[in-house]
Amino acid sequence: xxxxxxxxxxxxxxxxxxxxxxxxxxxxxxxxxxxxxxxxxxxxxxxxxxxxxxxxxxxxxxxxxxxxxxxxxxxxxxxxxxxxxxxxxxxxxxxxxxxxxxxxxxxxxxxxxxxxxxxxxxxxxxxxxxxxxxxxxxxxxxxxxxxxxxxxxxxxxxxxxxxxxxxxxxxxxxxxxxxxxxxxxxxxxxxxxxxxxxxxxxxxxxxxxxxxxxxxxxxxxxxxxxxxxxxxxxxxxxxxxxxxxxxxxxxxxxxxxxxxxxxxxxxxxxxxxxxxxxxxx
Numbered sequence: 001x002x003x004x005x006x007x008x009x010x011x012x013x014x015x016x017x018x019x020x021x022x023x024x025x026x027x028x029x030x031x032x033x034x035x036x037x038x039x040x041x042x043x044x045x046x047x048x049x050x051x052x053x054x055x056x057x058x059x060x061x062x063x064x065x066x067x068x069x070x071x072x073x074x075x076x077x078x079x080x081x082x083x084x085x086x087x088x089x090x091x092x093x094x095x096x097x098x099x100x101x102x103x104x105x106x107x108x109x110x111x112x113x114x115x116x117x118x119x120x121x122x123x124x125x126x127x128x129x130x131x132x133x134x135x136x137x138x139x140x141x142x143x144x145x146x147x148x149x150x151x152x153x154x155x156x157x158x159x160x161x162x163x164x165x166x167x168x169x170x171x172x173x174x175x176x177x178x179x180x181x182x183x184x185x186x187x188x189x190x191x192x193x194x195x196x197x198x199x200x201x202x203x204x205x206x207x208x209x210x211x212x213x214x215x216x217x218x219x220x221x222x223x224x225x226x227x228x229x230x231x232x233x234x235x236x237x238x239x240x241x242x243x244x245x246x247x248x249x250x251x252x253x254x255x256x257x258x259x260x261x262x263x264x265x266x267x268x269x270x271x272x273x274x275x276x277x278x279x280x281x
Contacts (some may be wrong), residue, residue: 011064014025020115021082024067027074031063032101047090047100054090054100076101083107087186094193097224180211187223188245194231195243208248218254226257233260 011027018026039045045052060076061069077084084107088100099212124272187210188201199206213223226248234240242248 015116016234017112020111021080021084022075024071024075025079027064027067027080028047028060028072032085033103036102045090045100047088047164050086050102050103052088052090052100052103054082054098056098083182084111086182089186089193094196180207180214183214183220184210185219189247190224191227191243191248194227197234197243199245203245206245206249209245209251212251213249213254217253218258222258223249229260229262230257232262 011030013026013030017029032053036051039053040051041187045054057069057073057076059066060072064072067075076085080087085102086102086104088102089097090100091098151222159174184207187199189208190197192198201207210223214240227243231243232242
């Protein structure tokens with residue numbers, strides 16, 4: 001008997017889910033689910049009503065060695081954008097940036113219901129002799145049951161068939177209130193953790209500032225970079241009071257903070273900051 005055919009515990013995945021979201025993503029999510037269940041059985045890592053697991057990209061790669069680190073990272077990001085994967089930071093140390101993960105099982109069920117409904121619709125269309133769209137086709141393409149004689153009007157007066165969504169398309173810049181709310185909580189939580197503050201993610205002004213930057217295309221990691229940079233520059237100085245959402249996430253300053261040099265900009269003895277562009281007002 002072959003040594004690679006189930007002699008040891010294999011990684012099993014759902015075929016329908018892997019077809020819809022991608023093989024790598026299905027493998028990564030299955031691994032996260034395994035550790036969540038294990039933690040639940042052992043009664044550990046219960047935070048805000050959910051059981052979590054945590055690992056760096058390096059550690060996830062060790063658990064799934066046949067996937068490259070970049071593939072693991074991209075899979076985690078894709079699952080996060082689909083809101084199937086939730087991300088948090090419950091580390092005791094403020095400098096520990098290891099991310100915690102849990103699965104939004106309700107969102108996963110909703111996603112699979114849509115996939116199943118679309119599969120059934122495609123089967124019905126096939127039985128009726130209607131043309132089928134391949135998974136790689138543009139989801140907004142229009143399909144006809146006969147060729148249009150005039151090639152310039154090939155998309156006119158046609159039926160629309162919606163296949164499984166092409167989830168490989170980047171959606172980070174697309175405004176989405178649900179996504180923004182999740183990211184706002186994570187960003188404000190990170191700010192409080194790093195700076196020792198207690199700002200609320202429910203404050204309207206804070207929500208508006210973060211949502212505006214997200215909709216401009218800035219990522220959550222870039223928010224964290226701004227927080228880290230300005231904390232290092234301002235902590236222990238008269239400008240420490242400006243480590244706040246109104247200043248850090250302001251549209252006039254955010255990109256400047258993001259691209260500023262990593263240097264602390266303060267002397268060891270006098271804590272003097274010389275960079276004019278860092279002025280928070």
